Amino acid sequence: MAFDSLGSSHSWAARTYPEVLETAEADGSILIVPVGSIEQHGHHLPVATDTLLVDAVANLGADRVEGDVPILVTPPVWTGYSPHHLSFGGTITTTFEGLLGLLESVSDSALENGFDAILLLNGHGGNIALVNGAVSTIGVAHPETEVLGLTYFQLAGSFIDDIRESDLGGMAHGGEFETSLMQYLYPDLVHEDRFEATAWETEYEHGPSDMFAGGPLASYRGFDEYSECGAIGAPELASAEKGEIIADLLGDELEAILRAVHRHTRGE
Ligand SMILES: [Zn+2]
Numbered sequence: 001m002a003f004d005s006l007g008s009s010h011s012w013a014a015r016t017y018p019e020v021l022e023t024a025e026a027d028g029s030i031l032i033v034p035v036g037s038i039e040q041h042g043h044h045l046p047v048a049t050d051t052l053l054v055d056a057v058a059n060l061g062a063d064r065v066e067g068d069v070p071i072l073v074t075p076p077v078w079t080g081y082s083p084h085h086l087s088f089g090g091t092i093t094t095t096f097e098g099l100l101g102l103l104e105s106v107s108d109s110a111l112e113n114g115f116d117a118i119l120l121l122n123g124h125g126g127n128i129a130l131v132n133g134a135v136s137t138i139g140v141a142h143p144e145t146e147v148l149g150l151t152y153f154q155l156a157g158s159f160i161d162d163i164r165e166s167d168l169g170g171m172a173h174g175g176e177f178e179t180s181l182m183q184y185l186y187p188d189l190v191h192e193d194r195f196e197a198t199a200w201e202t203e204y205e206h207g208p209s210d211m212f213a214g215g216p217l218a219s220y221r222g223f224d225e226y227s228e229c230g231a232i233g234a235p236e237l238a239s240a241e242k243g244e245i246i247a248d249l250l251g252d253e254l255e256a257i258l259r260a261v262h263r264h265t266r267g268e
Contacts, residue, residue: 005055005073010062012072024113026070028266030258031115033106034058034073035131037080037124040088040223042174042231043194045182047090051078053178054123056185057152060247061254069262074110077102080124084223088230096130103134108141116265117146119258123153125173125211146265153177155253156246157212163245166234168210169200173223175233177211177246184243197231 006014012031015023023029036051046052055076062071081099085091094102107118118138122131128151135149156177164171171177175197182190202208206215226232 005059005075008059008063008073010059010066010071010073012074015072020072021113023070023072024115027116028262029070029115030072030117030119030261030265031110032058032062032071032073032119032121033103033110034076035080035103035120035122035124035127036076036078037082037093037127038078039080039082039085039091039093039124039126040230041178042227042229042235043196044191044231044235045174045179046186046189048078049174049178049182050080050123051076052186052189053181054121054152056181056247057123057250057254058121060251061258064251064255065258065262069258071258072115074106076123077106080127081130082124082126084126084221085230087222087224099127099130100134100137103131104138104141107134107138107147111142111145115145117148117261118142119261120149121254122149122151125151127151146261148261150254150257152250152254153211155250158253159249160212160246163242165237168213169232170234170237171211172197172200172231172233173227174231175211175235176237176242177233179233179235179238180240180243181246182243183238183240184247187240195235196229197233197235198227198229200226200232 034054041049082093139147166176206217208214
């Protein structure tokens with residue numbers, strides 16, 4: 001299957017402005033802004049992997065509440081904060097302040113239409129701190145709006161142990177998790193003949209060692225210190241079947257959040 005988010009009835013970009021206003025002004029309305037990145041993902045995945053996946057997950061969630069919750073999804077913010085990937089090539093990054101300012105100005109103007117809630121849905125590890133910070137600055141500027149942030153893959157923490165075949169470290173950058181989702185959602189963009197990745201080695205017990213095993217200790221590394229080819233994890237254990245299960249469960253988790261936000265902003 002392949003996503004064409006412009007084709008969905010909750011695509012902001014495909015609506016006319018009266019349609020945008022009608023949705024935004026409805027009681028309990030929600031706007032999702034997917035935030036991705038353009039950065040190297042090893043030899044087997046495209047540089048837009050994070051943007052493609054977060055756009056797909058945003059639309060999976062919105063599809064599930066269609067008809068019950070007034071909702072729109074903007075086109076994804078296609079670039080993110082990725083200075084740690086630059087040395088490989090293929091990466092386009094913003095500055096930290098630049099992306100924060102972009103998310104603030106996108107939110108400021110989008111919220112003028114009357115949405116009751118905005119969800120910044122992030123798809124890139126390097127954006128996590130920034131998106132959570134943007135929730136605070138946008139929240140301060142819009143006290144009447146429910147301002148929320150979420151990194152989509154963290155939703156999988158509750159179920160991923162039942163699905164994964166890799167040991168810790170196998171679900172990292174371009175590993176079993178992201179490669180499975182890409183094989184399911186965008187199979188034409190995955191090069192299965194070029195799987196190559198390094199195991200995630202961390203020198204600190206309290207640092208992160210997998211997408212789903214993050215210690216409390218933050219550190220900065222250029223990605224070339226982790227991996228020669230750019231990918232970390234176990235892409236050889238990925239499959240489209242696994243990707244379908246993961247995508248379905250992510251959609252369910254996001255649906256639950258969207259329904260809860262809708263109920264909350266309606267005062268239920
Ligand atoms: Zn990624």
